[in-house]
Amino acid sequence: MTSRFIHGSCIVLLFLGLTTLSGCDDVDTKLQTPTYSTNLKEDETRISVFEKDFPLQYASYMKNNESEVMTEYKGSVPFRKNDNVNPLPRGWKHAQPYLKNLWLGYPFMYEYNEARGHTHAVTDFVNIDRINRYAVKGTLPATCWNCKTPKMMSWIKEYGDAFWSKDVNAFRGKEAINAMDETIGCANCHDPRTMELRPYSEPLKDWLKRSGKDWSALSRNEKRSLVCAQCHVEYYFTHKDNGPAGRPVFPWDKGFNPEDMYQYYKEHGPKGADGRSTPFADWTHAASGVPMIKMQHPDFEMFQDGPHGAAGVACADCHMPYQRVDGKKVSSHWMTSPLKDPELRACRQCHADKTADYLRERVLYTQKKSFEQLLLAQEASVRAHEAVRLANAWNGEKDPRHDELMAEAREMVRKGQLFWDYVSAENSVGFHNPAKTLDTLMTSLECSNKAVALAAQATRYGISPALEGDIKEIVPPILEFSRKMQQDPAVLQTNPWLKLLPVLPTAEQVWQGQEQVSAR
Amino acid sequence: MKIPCNGSWLKIFLGGLLAGGVLAAVLAWGMRVTDSRPFCASCHVMQEAAVTHKASTHAALACNECHSPANLLVKLPFKAKEGLRDVIANMQGRDAPLLPGVATRDVINENCKSCHSATNMNVASMDAKPYCTDCHRNVAHMRSKPISTRTVAHD
Numbered sequence: 001m002t003s004r005f006i007h008g009s010c011i012v013l014l015f016l017g018l019t020t021l022s023g024c025d026d027v028d029t030k031l032q033t034p035t036y037s038t039n040l041k042e043d044e045t046r047i048s049v050f051e052k053d054f055p056l057q058y059a060s061y062m063k064n065n066e067s068e069v070m071t072e073y074k075g076s077v078p079f080r081k082n083d084n085v086n087p088l089p090r091g092w093k094h095a096q097p098y099l100k101n102l103w104l105g106y107p108f109m110y111e112y113n114e115a116r117g118h119t120h121a122v123t124d125f126v127n128i129d130r131i132n133r134y135a136v137k138g139t140l141p142a143t144c145w146n147c148k149t150p151k152m153m154s155w156i157k158e159y160g161d162a163f164w165s166k167d168v169n170a171f172r173g174k175e176a177i178n179a180m181d182e183t184i185g186c187a188n189c190h191d192p193r194t195m196e197l198r199p200y201s202e203p204l205k206d207w208l209k210r211s212g213k214d215w216s217a218l219s220r221n222e223k224r225s226l227v228c229a230q231c232h233v234e235y236y237f238t239h240k241d242n243g244p245a246g247r248p249v250f251p252w253d254k255g256f257n258p259e260d261m262y263q264y265y266k267e268h269g270p271k272g273a274d275g276r277s278t279p280f281a282d283w284t285h286a287a288s289g290v291p292m293i294k295m296q297h298p299d300f301e302m303f304q305d306g307p308h309g310a311a312g313v314a315c316a317d318c319h320m321p322y323q324r325v326d327g328k329k330v331s332s333h334w335m336t337s338p339l340k341d342p343e344l345r346a347c348r349q350c351h352a353d354k355t356a357d358y359l360r361e362r363v364l365y366t367q368k369k370s371f372e373q374l375l376l377a378q379e380a381s382v383r384a385h386e387a388v389r390l391a392n393a394w395n396g397e398k399d400p401r402h403d404e405l406m407a408e409a410r411e412m413v414r415k416g417q418l419f420w421d422y423v424s425a426e427n428s429v430g431f432h433n434p435a436k437t438l439d440t441l442m443t444s445l446e447c448s449n450k451a452v453a454l455a456a457q458a459t460r461y462g463i464s465p466a467l468e469g470d471i472k473e474i475v476p477p478i479l480e481f482s483r484k485m486q487q488d489p490a491v492l493q494t495n496p497w498l499k500l501l502p503v504l505p506t507a508e509q510v511w512q513g514q515e516q517v518s519a520r
Numbered sequence: 521m522k523i524p525c526n527g528s529w530l531k532i533f534l535g536g537l538l539a540g541g542v543l544a545a546v547l548a549w550g551m552r553v554t555d556s557r558p559f560c561a562s563c564h565v566m567q568e569a570a571v572t573h574k575a576s577t578h579a580a581l582a583c584n585e586c587h588s589p590a591n592l593l594v595k596l597p598f599k600a601k602e603g604l605r606d607v608i609a610n611m612q613g614r615d616a617p618l619l620p621g622v623a624t625r626d627v628i629n630e631n632c633k634s635c636h637s638a639t640n641m642n643v644a645s646m647d648a649k650p651y652c653t654d655c656h657r658n659v660a661h662m663r664s665k666p667i668s669t670r671t672v673a674h675d
Contacts, residue, residue: 348619353654
């Protein structure tokens with residue numbers, strides 16, 4: 001009895017001693033990420049095949065399907081971003097009522113919705129009215145697929161640079177792509193064999209090359225933002241005079257800021273008679289006739305020199321916070337608004353001394369101011385287009401420097417719109433970079449006001465009376481518009497700016513989602 | 521009077537003394553080891569705290585020079601309580617507490633003062649902020665540094 005007690009005690013003591021000794025290895029400050037070796041192929045594009053090896057990450061990725069929750073300014077309901085009239089899911093209290101006017105003559109006037117989870121990317125793509133569904137051809141380049149699917153890698157391998165200028169609808173059918181399984185997925189950011197972070201994006205790889213950066217030499221911290229910067233950036237399509245037609249380019253060579261991009265786009269358009277490239281234009285505004293630049297979601301450019309970005313905080317720090325699932329620590333793969341979490345755990349990995357309520361109020365502090373100024377900048381921009389439109393049609397007395405003044409006025413319309421669109425298209429409503437956001441909006445307002453003044457001066461102030469008063473009465477916001485509605489001449493009579501658009505030939509819908517329902 | 525110098529009582533007494541000494545040494549060693557970073561970091565949830573500690577100016581100090589009271593009579597029950605709670609939480613697969621509790625914060629703050637009292641002798645530095653780390657923020661495990669400099673996934 002006694003000896004059993006002594007034996008037992010010895011074993012317990014030995015165990016405790018060994019446990020204590022087991023903690024003898026100190027940590028390594030060179031953090032080693034876990035390594036993997038899968039049986040997957042390098043060019044694997046289906047999301048579902050990753051589920052078996054990575055069930056936790058897969059399950060968290062599937063949370064991107066959530067499409068109901070709204071925050072104050074953002075969220076996952078794909079409401080129409082110009083609609084502040086209708087209730088969800090069509091409209092939302094914080095919408096930008098002038099978007100269709102400001103994009104008159106460009107596909108964005110047909111449909112532009114709030115973004116939602118990556119898992120919906122292809123589904124939303126094949127249902128958007130920006131791509132023509134009333135003909136077999138979509139009339140946009142296949143480049144539009146660039147940020148929607150990992151299949152880009154196979155398509156570029158197959159077609160090379162000829163891919164970009166093919167028609168977007170050539171890859172639309174179910175035989176070309178599986179909407180749910182080949183949407184933005186694992187292979188867009190991971191090498192399927194090792195799961196290491198890797199870029200799939202041609203335009204990002206081009207930029208790395210142009211700026212002398214080598215992916216394999218970049219830090220893990222930089223990669224945790226750059227995988228997002230494959231897509232959450234402003235871009236344009238190469239004009240055929242300057243390279244492979246339709247190849248996407250990130251206009252970053254002069255810098256990431258709105259002024260840098262404005263200067264960049266003074267070139268890169270079609271080549272003139274002297275062999276030099278003229279200013280780039282995405283489209284000509286259908287009311288003012290100004291050659292415009294469209295900004296698209298410059299999330300990375302806005303963020304990188306903001307308070308978080310400049311401090312080295314990565315996209316993934318806030319949007320892919322570590323979480324413990326089944327006793328394992330994994331990155332959350334639910335890329336969504338961090339404000340959806342009532343506890344704001346992602347923020348409090350760093351701001352541990354703050355409450356969730358305090359942090360949320362600080363975000364809204366910036367967003368509220370940014371959004372209000374954005375709407376004012378857009379109203380000024382509409383007035384600038386209207387001023388140039390009226391001046392274009394002016395037959396009365398003109399200033400001797402008329403042409404010069406009008407050229408400058410057009411330039412100011414273009415610049416003012418590039419500036420507000422840089423803010424509008426960015427998805428944080430100012431939070432990613434509060435000072436740059438508000439500064440950009442001030443400059444936008446200044447440019448648009450200058451355009452109005454210059455156009456008025458060019459007409460010896462003849463157009464000024466017509467620009468007096470509430471802009472919403474002079475140019476009412478266009479609430480509803482689509483490709484179908486443009487086929488109806490009566491619809492085009494409902495708004496002074498819609499009258500400026502051509503009536504489209506009557507046509508039935510050819511594409512419904514991925515299905516071709518008619519032959520022409 | 522004859523002093524028994526080879527009796528069994530003396531053997532028992534000396535043996536007991538020796539055993540007591542060894543036990544005290546083992547316990548002292550055990551207390552020391554279980555104050556230290558390698559022991560604390562043997563649970564993976566403590567990795568971030570350990571890595572940021574090792575990279576910091578306080579790297580040469582043990583975890584418990586901040587995280588437990590210096591007074592042995594208070595330290596013994598504090599360590600037992602904290603250790604038991606951490607073992608249970610870790611067995612249950614829960615995350616390490618997101619924030620240290622009030623008890624830990626108070627203990628840490630006393631330890632700031634006990635080493636750095638001379639620096640603060642002539643200023644009322646405990647009046648404006650409740651904790652020293654309200655200004656010396658990154659002493660709290662470099663919390664404002666990017667996540668990738670502090671931690672990695674593990675499974």
